[in-house]
Amino acid sequence: MAGVLAVAGCGDDDDAGGAGETQRVIVSAAASLTEALNACQNDVDGVDPSMSFAGSDELAAQIRQGVKPDVFLAANTTIPEDLAKEGLLSDPVEYATNQLVLAVPSDSDITSIDDLGEDGVTVVLGSESVPFGSYTREVLSRLGDAQSKAILDNVRSNEPDVKSAIGKLTQGAADASFTYNTDVEATDGALKAIELPEELQPTVVYGGGIVDGAPNAEAAQTYLDSVTEGACAQALSEAGFGSAPAA
Amino acid sequence: MLFFLVLPIIAIFVGTSPRELIASLGEPVVREALWLSAKTTMMALALILAAGTPAAYFLATRRFRGRSAVITLVELPLVLPPAVAGIGLLAAIGPSGILAPIGVSFSLSTAAVVVALTYVASPFYVRQAMASFGAVDRTVVDAARTLGASEAEAFVRVVIPTAMPGLVAGTALALGRALGEFGATIMFAGSFVGVTQTVPLAIYDRFSVQFPDALALSAVLVVVSAAILLSVKFVRGAEAVGGVGGARV
Numbered sequence: 001m002a003g004v005l006a007v008a009g010c011g012d013d014d015d016a017g018g019a020g021e022t023q024r025v026i027v028s029a030a031a032s033l034t035e036a037l038n039a040c041q042n043d044v045d046g047v048d049p050s051m052s053f054a055g056s057d058e059l060a061a062q063i064r065q066g067v068k069p070d071v072f073l074a075a076n077t078t079i080p081e082d083l084a085k086e087g088l089l090s091d092p093v094e095y096a097t098n099q100l101v102l103a104v105p106s107d108s109d110i111t112s113i114d115d116l117g118e119d120g121v122t123v124v125l126g127s128e129s130v131p132f133g134s135y136t137r138e139v140l141s142r143l144g145d146a147q148s149k150a151i152l153d154n155v156r157s158n159e160p161d162v163k164s165a166i167g168k169l170t171q172g173a174a175d176a177s178f179t180y181n182t183d184v185e186a187t188d189g190a191l192k193a194i195e196l197p198e199e200l201q202p203t204v205v206y207g208g209g210i211v212d213g214a215p216n217a218e219a220a221q222t223y224l225d226s227v228t229e230g231a232c233a234q235a236l237s238e239a240g241f242g243s244a245p246a247a
Numbered sequence: 248m249l250f251f252l253v254l255p256i257i258a259i260f261v262g263t264s265p266r267e268l269i270a271s272l273g274e275p276v277v278r279e280a281l282w283l284s285a286k287t288t289m290m291a292l293a294l295i296l297a298a299g300t301p302a303a304y305f306l307a308t309r310r311f312r313g314r315s316a317v318i319t320l321v322e323l324p325l326v327l328p329p330a331v332a333g334i335g336l337l338a339a340i341g342p343s344g345i346l347a348p349i350g351v352s353f354s355l356s357t358a359a360v361v362v363a364l365t366y367v368a369s370p371f372y373v374r375q376a377m378a379s380f381g382a383v384d385r386t387v388v389d390a391a392r393t394l395g396a397s398e399a400e401a402f403v404r405v406v407i408p409t410a411m412p413g414l415v416a417g418t419a420l421a422l423g424r425a426l427g428e429f430g431a432t433i434m435f436a437g438s439f440v441g442v443t444q445t446v447p448l449a450i451y452d453r454f455s456v457q458f459p460d461a462l463a464l465s466a467v468l469v470v471v472s473a474a475i476l477l478s479v480k481f482v483r484g485a486e487a488v489g490g491v492g493g494a495r496v
Binding site for chain 1: 439
């Protein structure tokens with residue numbers, strides 16, 4: 001066991017475990033990372049990641065309740081920072097950026113955020129605690145009171161994670177939502193993204209770290225390194241994520 | 248085994264002090280969820296009783312080709328994963344479902360919650376009601392008929408009273424299932440405070456932000472579920488002792 005750990009534990013990017021020995025790493029990751037991180041599952045040398053995707057807030061709540069994944073990857077920086085302050089996570093690193101967009105079905109007549117307050121438009125948002133929901137509320141707070149109220153009056157559901165909001169749109173249950181651009185791209189044309197005006201756009205930075213007391217901390221570091229600058233970073237960029245802002 | 252089954256229930260009550268529990272129950276979000284759950288569950292039960300009782304009686308007393316296939320189909324939601332029920336409801340009666348062209352579509356509304364609860368809970372009632380109707384002694388019903396009762400009178404005055412314990416037990420089981428429904432609701436009806444966020448959805452929503460609220464709501468569900476279970480046991484006990492007591496004409 002110790003020998004295996006030593007192999008996987010060099011911490012250098014992507015060159016660990018050349019002998020083909022793999023370490024299981026449990027990764028709790030934001031739902032918006034689903035497609036990108038599944039794509040790089042087999043590309044991190046020496047690590048066999050086992051992925052659990054959900055809303056970042058829910059994954060954080062699990063960690064607070066004592067669940068111990070190895071790596072936690074959130075869709076914002078505040079949730080990992082809070083966990084780090086509570087001593088539950090290593091110093092968080094920023095590993096990607098994303099863009100919040102207005103997501104609508106590809107045949108939709110909606111062309112801008114101004115259409116969302118109209119009568120009869122069904123809007124779903126993220127619940128306030130999940131990052132895409134709190135980014136959405138940042139956007140709404142930058143609109144005038146009347147416009148933001150008109151949109152909120154059309155909200156029919158507050159979804160627990162971004163993928164369930166996407167599902168409501170692809171199923172035709174809702175006309176519009178605010179999601180990440182990458183989630184719209186992952187629908188292969190079922191949905192289209194409408195860019196938000198620059199002055200409304202929130203800064204979307206993804207942060208994460210190694211869970212305190214992670215069962216497999218060294219392999220966890222290998223995985224985290226691949227997310228910041230290795231195979232998974234490549235997969236993130238291919239899925240449309242931006243690279244992390246320079247520290 | 249007993250320890251394993253009981254521990255999570257104990258933990259729910261240990262994790263929250265009675266004062267916290269009461270305080271959480273005063274939260275508007277929590278109260279709205281409780282009220283919505285009570286309302287939607289009652290509406291679903293009314294639909295289930297109204298449509299399920301005649302259907303169960305029919306299935307229990309008539310013999311026809313394909314009867315067992317029909318019964319299997321009626322019972323299918325019993326074992327269907329709730330997520331499958333949610334997807335199925337969306338595909339059938341969602342906004343772009345197969346019935347949408349003729350105007351039958353529900354989504355993201357309280358009505359959609361009632362539909363989801365009715366769908367997942369009705370087999371629990373129908374199954375039990377079918378068994379109870381099937382156990383009613385036909386000769387007693389025939390006696391009532393020869394004494395001049397019409398088929399409808401015999402049904403109301405003989406069959407229903409005789410089957411009553413089973414009908415009550417079936418109602419309680421459907422109630423328990425409807426109250427706990429999560430998967431089909433969140434997929435088909437969404438989650439919005441006061442409109443579609445029933446207690447199980449509120450537990451999920453509050454879990455990440457306000458754990459005590461989630462515990463308090465869970466505690467309420469534990470108490471209600473236990474009450475349902477006890478009432479079923481009570482009724483079944485009464486049935487075993489004096490089940491024919493209601494069969495007077």
